[in-house]
Amino acid sequence: MSPSTLSRRDLMKWGAAAATLGTPLPYAFAQSALPKGPITLVVPFSAGGATDVVSRLVAQKLSERIAHSVVVENVAGGGGAIGAAKVAKAAADGSTLLMGTVATHAINPLSTPPSPYDAQRDFTPVSLVATVPNVLLVSSSVKAQNVRELIALIKAQPGKFNYGSSGVGTPPHLSGELFKSMAGVDIGHVPYKGGGPAMTDLVGGHIPILFDVLTGAASHIRAGAVRALAVTTSKRSPSFPDIPTLAEAGLPGYETYTWNAVFGPAKLPRPLVDLLSRELQAVVAQPEVQAKLKDLSATPVGSTPEVLDALVKSELDKWGAVIKSIGGLKRE
Missing domain, CATH: 3.40.190.10 (Periplasmic binding protein-like II)
Structure with missing residues (x-):
């Protein structure tokens, strides 16, 4: 069984090269590109877990950088599928984002027929945050x-x-x-x-x-x-x-990992995607955030939308082969 061709080393290298750091965006500029109301970051799992902890940290720091309210909403169930489906159906105005994982964007769509969403068609990649x-x-x-x-x-x-x-x-x-x-x-x-x-x-x-x-x-x-x-x-x-x-x-070529990444609904305006991606990369690069992620045994990444899109494609290919090899998955 061959692992993903997109290595974690590549993700870290490309994410670091793409990051644009600096001071928070001027308030007026940020407000002109962002939705009028608060941004809801949907966490598709229960409160208190690793994804929830990462999401609350990112939401707080992103809110500070863009001078715009970012709130976390836990929408658990279906191994992450219920929360992901909610974001897939949300308005493409930036008011609703998802903290996705390998479960929401590879494993669930491949193992839960029929999937309530398409992992690629129904989302806009924004930025990979961390790998675990x-x-x-x-x-x-x-x-x-x-x-x-x-x-x-x-x-x-x-x-x-x-x-x-x-x-x-x-x-x-x-x-x-x-x-x-x-x-x-x-x-x-x-x-x-x-x-x-x-x-x-x-x-x-x-x-x-x-x-x-x-x-x-x-x-x-x-x-x-x-x-x-x-x-x-x-x-x-x-x-x-x-x-x-x-x-x-003892197993050359073996590689798997869990990850956290931010997605929006499909057709999110490109200027908004670029703004959010740039700011998320800057958030992940902050020493405080890096230290907290490392405390959680996570590796900070930060990436462009293109790197996240490539990751999703490679994960679907890898896990599709694994799931097929075991005759599919039957959830209890």
């Missing part, structure tokens, strides 16, 4: 100390091992399926209703292996409650520089 690695974890009862040893252990006892994830169709689940395919191992999937319950069972030794978002797993790794064998990105996480990537630990 997934991580391969094992319980303390598993003897394998690295990825190669884990693969050998699973192959020596086919059918004995299972891995957990935060649910069917989530990025950690599909990261596990890509691992299964590329490593050529016989390993079952145990879906949970969220990363929290899955982590509880890993710590308790009820499951031997877990793929999780690094943001949620970080405190457990630091506490020594679980053992991290590898992150799923092409480069090591700055938050955990001692944890190797899956690619360097």
Whole structure:
């Protein structure tokens, strides 16, 4: 299974090169290009999660830069599909934006027929904000100390091992399926209703292996409650520089990650798109924002609309192949 050809390194390089920094836009200029009322940034998940935390930080800093109210609205449900569909149907005037993810713009449209929206046709890409690695974890009862040893252990006892994830169709689940395919191992999937319950069972030794978002797993790794064998990105996480990537630990070419990015409805006016993209890039470049994102084990990016558009296309191609290889996804 080949990974995306658009690497995380490319995203960071292009995003940094595209960023235009400086002081906030003059009030009059910003007001002339933006909608008359407040901008609503829809978060398609519940409050308190990683996407919500990132969104509130970005909304606050963007509001300060453009001298215009930006408020967060949580519209949870359908693995992100309900909130995304709301934005897809909103007026193309900049009053409603979406903090999208790999779930809203790749996994859901590919696995929930019929999808309530088209991930490309129904949205205007604005800017990629950050990427977050997934991580391969094992319980303390598993003897394998690295990825190669884990693969050998699973192959020596086919059918004995299972891995957990935060649910069917989530990025950690599909990261596990890509691992299964590329490593050529016989390993079952145990879906949970969220990363929290899955982590509880890993710590308790009820499951031997877990793929999780690094943001949620970080405190457990630091506490020594679980053992991290590898992150799923092409480069090591700055938050955990001692944890190797899956690619360097035994599966060359392996790469997956979760991301947050801002989208508008289709046909958002180009001058407005350019303004918002430029300001979002500047927000992500602020030291305070960079520090907060890194605390969340996220990698700040910031990008042009074109880079985000290319990312969505590459993610649809990659995850479409993975989902097809496992016979599709059936959500509970």
